Amino acid sequence: MRLIEVSELSKYYSAGLLKKQCTKAVDGVSFQIDRGETLGLVGESGCGKTTVGRLLLRLIEPTSGDIFFDGIDITKLSREEMRRQRPRMQMIFQDPESSLNPRMRIGESIAEPYRLGLKGRMKSDEIEDRVMELVNIVGLNPEHVNRYPYQLSGGQNQRVVLARILAVNPEFIVADEPTASLDVSVQAQILRLIMDLRNEFGLTMLFISHDMEVVRHMSDRIAVMDGGRISRFMNPGSKNIC
Amino acid sequence: MPLLDIINLRTYFPSPDGMVKAVDAIDLQIENRERLGLIGETGCGKTVLGMSIIRLLVPSTRVQGRIMYKERDLLSLKEEEMRLLRGREIAMILQNPTMSLNPVLKVGDQIAEVIMHHRGLDKKHARAMAVEMLAAAMIEEPARRANQYPHELSGGMKERVMIAMGLASKPSFIIADEPTKGLDAGTKTEIVRLIRDMTRGRSMLMITHDLAAAGEICDRIAVMYAGEILEEAPAETILNDPHHPYTQGFIDSLPSRGLHPIPGSSPSLVNPPQGCRFHPRCPRATDECRREHPQMIELEKGHSFRCFLCA
Numbered sequence: 327m328r329l330i331e332v333s334e335l336s337k338y339y340s341a342g343l344l345k346k347q348c349t350k351a352v353d354g355v356s357f358q359i360d361r362g363e364t365l366g367l368v369g370e371s372g373c374g375k376t377t378v379g380r381l382l383l384r385l386i387e388p389t390s391g392d393i394f395f396d397g398i399d400i401t402k403l404s405r406e407e408m409r410r411q412r413p414r415m416q417m418i419f420q421d422p423e424s425s426l427n428p429r430m431r432i433g434e435s436i437a438e439p440y441r442l443g444l445k446g447r448m449k450s451d452e453i454e455d456r457v458m459e460l461v462n463i464v465g466l467n468p469e470h471v472n473r474y475p476y477q478l479s480g481g482q483n484q485r486v487v488l489a490r491i492l493a494v495n496p497e498f499i500v501a502d503e504p505t506a507s508l509d510v511s512v513q514a515q516i517l518r519l520i521m522d523l524r525n526e527f528g529l530t531m532l533f534i535s536h537d538m539e540v541v542r543h544m545s546d547r548i549a550v551m552d553g554g555r556i557s558r559f560m561n562p563g564s565k566n567i568c
Numbered sequence: 569m570p571l572l573d574i575i576n577l578r579t580y581f582p583s584p585d586g587m588v589k590a591v592d593a594i595d596l597q598i599e600n601r602e603r604l605g606l607i608g609e610t611g612c613g614k615t616v617l618g619m620s621i622i623r624l625l626v627p628s629t630r631v632q633g634r635i636m637y638k639e640r641d642l643l644s645l646k647e648e649e650m651r652l653l654r655g656r657e658i659a660m661i662l663q664n665p666t667m668s669l670n671p672v673l674k675v676g677d678q679i680a681e682v683i684m685h686h687r688g689l690d691k692k693h694a695r696a697m698a699v700e701m702l703a704a705a706m707i708e709e710p711a712r713r714a715n716q717y718p719h720e721l722s723g724g725m726k727e728r729v730m731i732a733m734g735l736a737s738k739p740s741f742i743i744a745d746e747p748t749k750g751l752d753a754g755t756k757t758e759i760v761r762l763i764r765d766m767t768r769g770r771s772m773l774m775i776t777h778d779l780a781a782a783g784e785i786c787d788r789i790a791v792m793y794a795g796e797i798l799e800e801a802p803a804e805t806i807l808n809d810p811h812h813p814y815t816q817g818f819i820d821s822l823p824s825r826g827l828h829p830i831p832g833s834s835p836s837l838v839n840p841p842q843g844c845r846f847h848p849r850c851p852r853a854t855d856e857c858r859r860e861h862p863q864m865i866e867l868e869k870g871h872s873f874r875c876f877l878c879a
Contacts (some may be wrong), residue, residue: 372722479834482833506750509610510609510821511609512829514821514829514830514831536752537784537823539822539824541825543827
């Protein structure tokens with residue numbers, strides 16, 4: 327079953343008043359992602375892969391093209407309608423530190439979606455139990471809950487980000503270079519954790535990276551992007567690396 | 569006689585929790601015309617080791633031991649004497665070019681500044697030489713690029729500028745700190761090749777967590793963990809026949825080697841674990857490893873490690 331269907335998606339940026347310059351960041355991209363599938367999106371910096379990720383969650387507006395999420399064309403939704411869909415789709419950013427509020431304790435950060443009522447009204451102790459459960463799922467220790475992001479390592483903060491994302495039970499996750507700022511052994515831990523969570527919660531994923539080896543490990547199918555376009559699709563098992 | 573001989577170096581920082589033992593009793597030699605890769609993860613102390621050599625640490629740092637360079641102990645030099653060596657004899661290619669370059673100066677002027685200061689050339693000649701250095705760093709249209717500001721250059725190009733600047737004074741010893749960090753695959757391949765070619769026949773300490781890059785460039789690799797060297801061997805041996813469980817785990821966690829993580833996380837440098845510092849994460853740790861602190865053992869010439877199990 328299709329969860330994501332993107333057709334002829336484009337994003338152009340124009341700059342300059344007199345000498346109008348147009349940058350085609352994404353130029354007519356089409357692909358589908360089945361439910362439970364992970365599509366890897368690989369390409370060099372500046373090829374437009376992050377822009378595709380952001381367009382998919384409508385963090386930026388496309389110039390043209392359609393994005394169907396579970397049969398709904400999200401490019402046509404009003405802000406209010408979009409807000410209701412948001413919890414179903416989440417993003418993991420490259421730098422965990424800048425995705426967390428530096429003035430919130432880890433526990434508060436994870437509890438925030440519940441406090442905002444995204445999962446309905448919940449009692450405080452119910453929220454606390456849920457936070458502890460999530461902390462455990464992502465491999466953090468209970469004592470981390472009272473710390474601030476600056477007191478944790480990059481890998482631990484990325485675990486916090488994952489816990490916060492899981493709090494809203496998303497169906498679709500865009501992971502944009504989630505381990506680019508981490509060491510190899512921590513990268514391996516976080517990627518393994520993402521794989522486990524994906525299998526456990528049946529998540530659908532767009533996994534963006536410039537590292538072909540990483541994308542091979544994480545993806546069921548790979549789209550190679552170059553200059554704003556998808557130049558080809560490939561199998562993670564196939565030999566020829568671009 | 570090695571060009572650089574680090575003897576029992578300890579670099580400690582005071583912190584509210586106690587002394588941070590970033591470099592703890594390290595011995596390391598680099599021969600003339602040798603390139604040594606220092607591999608390790610964030611927070612293991614590898615950058616502090618580099619900064620200890622070139623003496624760019626905050627005044628509250630406690631540095632003990634000896635760093636013999638051309639028969640002089642760098643640690644006992646006066647600051648004025650050190651300043652004559654720094655950048656001229658011993659140059660550093662700093663990590664993160666975006667942060668390290670001056671955003672309000674043209675890159676050509678930044679390189680010319682190094683040449684004027686260290687080689688005594690006038691501005692006009694220094695500027696011409698800066699353009700030559702950019703050309704040597706394989707930057708296309710070097711004269712035009714020299715007139716640009718850092719924000720006008722891509723990440724890979726800024727790294728080339730850093731390399732050109734580091735080598736502009738023709739140093740006899742180079743410290744390169746994470747020169748491939750944050751670059752995408754294609755650019756990284758080019759930068760690795762550039763460093764390899766530009767440092768051929770020179771002496772270098774390359775600090776990195778990119779084992780593949782170290783393997784391409786360096787003759788020898790030393791593996792650092794929690795302030796100590798755990799294994800040291802010719803680059804090929806580290807890549808293909810590592811003995812220490814940490815080195816093995818590090819290699820196995822690479823995506824190309826199966827993405828098998830090492831459990832746990834790096835220890836605190838304030839209170840490092842008793843016994844072997846890697847024992848809490850080591851799959852093969854024994855009682856001896858928990859109790860005793862292993863010393864470096866030489867397996868064969870040029871290959872030593874700090875482990876009871878692989879002896």
